[in-house]
Amino acid sequence: MSRTTLDLWVGIFVAMGIAALLFLALKVGSISGSEIRSPYTLTAHFDNIGGLKARAPVKSSGVLVGRVEQIRYDNERFQAEVVFTVDGRYKFPVDTFANILTSGLLGEQYLGLEPGGEEKTLAPGETIKKTQSAVVLEKLISQFMFDKAAEGEPAPAK
Amino acid sequence: MGGLRKLGSVAIEVVWQLGFIARFFWLILVYSGQSFTRLNLTIRELYFSGVLSLLIILVSGLFVGLVLGLQGYEILQRYGSSDSMGTMVALSLLRELGPVVAGLLFASRAGSAVTAEIGLMKVTEQLKAMDMMAVSPIARVVAPRFWGGVISMPLLAAMFSTMGIFGGWLIGVVFIGIDDGAFWSQMQAAVDFRYDVLNGVIKSCAFGVAVSLIAVFQGYDCVPTAEGVSRAITRTVVSSALAILALDFVMTSFMFRGL
């Protein structure tokens, strides 16, 4: 009977499969690096979130500190409400500034946190008061063109 | 008019078949006890569907990775971001190509073999003989083959992706000369364990269930003749491919909606 060799092969097969899964989890997916530990939730309101999506990174000084959980429209304030989690190791002052930024010129958008100077820190579930909306490229361009036009037009008129 | 009627009858046939498969699936689950209490039954099937598929999976994974590396480099360097090659190769393999291509290969390598084996057992009345010996063919023959496939598939898909990433690394780092550190660190920064790796594994598990179910069902349900078996094998490969692609579409739209 070749039962033992068959068992051996299956053992090798399963071990290889598990090794591959571990490789994908640890080396490729870096299970530890992207993990956010004991997260707490914060909320911020924006006039315009631009292209921000759920699961977008939350960064402070360029370091990943959390992720956007949920985006919805607040019909009472007529604003976008962004709920995001922050790693429990990091605390931010109550006067922290929340910006929607773009990595590079056309890259993905993320939530940037700029700490203020207060002693008191944001407790879980609290809302960030100071926010700045996303820069919308179309608006920027039309503004720029409008300014140019305004610059150039008055001269011959005067 | 005739066309419409034909379409109707085909639709009824499909629904009927689906109901039958669902009932068969239920029976397999009910009779699965033996597959785990008598582990050597399942180990034997792991050998036939897993170990014997190993070679084709590893070789194909490597080639897919090599091609992804070449194509990815060609495209990425236009935007000056050839460092992201690792990211591109890893994400395409983990999310889509790993589970899907491994699933397609698995269906044609192992699925068809399972269908042929069960079909031939039916033709030669082995299943009926077993039933007359008071041994349930579903418990003894079908369920272990089903579980063998279900367990093999995610392992094979993971090995496929690993080989693919290795292929991408060969092209990128060894042949083109991208910095080794940049290759891995960019990849690690972009690949999320839960979102990319785990979703890929979930996909491959779903494909494993679908392919194994189709394979054992086609074998068990085949017309017990040589021609019937050959048709059943064809049906296994074709409907597995369709099931994998359709499931992939549905699961992708649920899993990766946010981005």
Place this chain on the structure above:
Amino acid sequence: MSDPLVRLENVRFAYGERTILRDISLSIPRGKVVAIMGGSGCGKTTLLRLIGGQEKAVGGQVRVDGQDVATLGRDALYAMRRRMGMLFQFGALFTDMTVFDNVAFPLREHTELPAELINDLVLMKLHAVGLRGAARLMPGELSGGMARRVALARTIALDPMLLMYDEPFTGLDPISLGVIGQLIRRLNDALGASSVIVTHDIQESLQIVDYIYFISEGRVVAEGTPDEIRHTTDPFVHQFVHAEVDGPVPFHYPSDDYAAALTGGKA
């Protein structure tokens, strides 16, 4: 012997619309060997499957050892089948196992016996059919006659009370044919079992059975002991007996078998 082991009463059976058996009543007394004869496709295999509970009669009753087969649940049916053995027309050996493992299969599935005891039992059964030396062969390496004897050994592995043989003589050379015939009789008597043989081979059957039923058009058209059959004036039986006796004996059967296989396959 009071009540028979198997009794069919006015059994009717149809595959969908096609009625195969119209009105069959027969009984298999305990300890006897009974033959059921009829042309190809007349429903002989179907009859065995009704007794084994793989098909359910549309009308009438099939009683085995006092139980109505049609009313048994799955567990009760499987319990009953453990005491039955069926030899399939083409042996139906498990092609992925050795001869030894084939014969050991029912023992391993249904008993908790230790490996040495199973080993001894299997060798005993193989010895009974004269194939102890073939234990390590695969089914593909056996001739037709040997395969059928191995299947026979597997069938008797659990010492069944009822043995069913589906065309045990077809496709065999005359020597193997005689061997199988003698085995059927000897095993029946040694096990104290009862046997049903479904066949077209009247010559072989007349020598070994206790009672014969003839089936045609879904009905029992004649019956009797071998002596009664030999001297009958019944035109059907007469023709049946004569057609077989006059021809070049063994060479007719393979073609009959081929026809049976074709009609069986089409359905």
